[in-house]
Amino acid sequence: MQGRLYSYRGFTIEVVYKSGRIAQIRVLDRRPAGLPGLPQNLRVDISDFTPFERAVMGKLMEVPPGRVVTYGMLASAAGYPGAARAVGRVMAKNPYAVVVPCHRVVRSDLHPGSYAYGTGVKRRLLLAEGVRFNGDRISRKHIHRFKV
């Protein structure tokens, strides 16, 4: 698997194509040397996912850089209150890092929580997007409120 390399806020992003469609987007913990910026118009295909997964991923894509949501908040906003842990399962399998911004989903105690590419990468990605920390916890002002 080889893909196109892009730059996103100090990280290298690899977009892997399979038969003309985006198969995976991953984060490489490496400085992007002279790479183009990550395109805004990348179209990811979520039609093969379950209704629950589509609802969660779709809602998550509303969260902008510099904001975070908790697993439980995202579950409720997607229409599945109480499914915080199931949201964690979706995030763990998310093939489209950064475009489906699973690094912006954090624990209810505002610790960043786990990440497929390492907790350090998650923390530094959030920092690069403008999220401030108090020690190892995210400050409350960055919590995103979904529109009703």
Add this chain to the structure above:
DNA sequence: GCACTGGATGTTT
């Protein structure tokens, strides 16, 4: 406040 524990939880495979 902090750290830890045990149990409940929803969805997928």
Add this chain to the structure above:
DNA sequence: AAACATCCAGTGC
């Protein structure tokens, strides 16, 4: 039936 990137209430500092 098992797995899990959680959550909450309880306990003891």
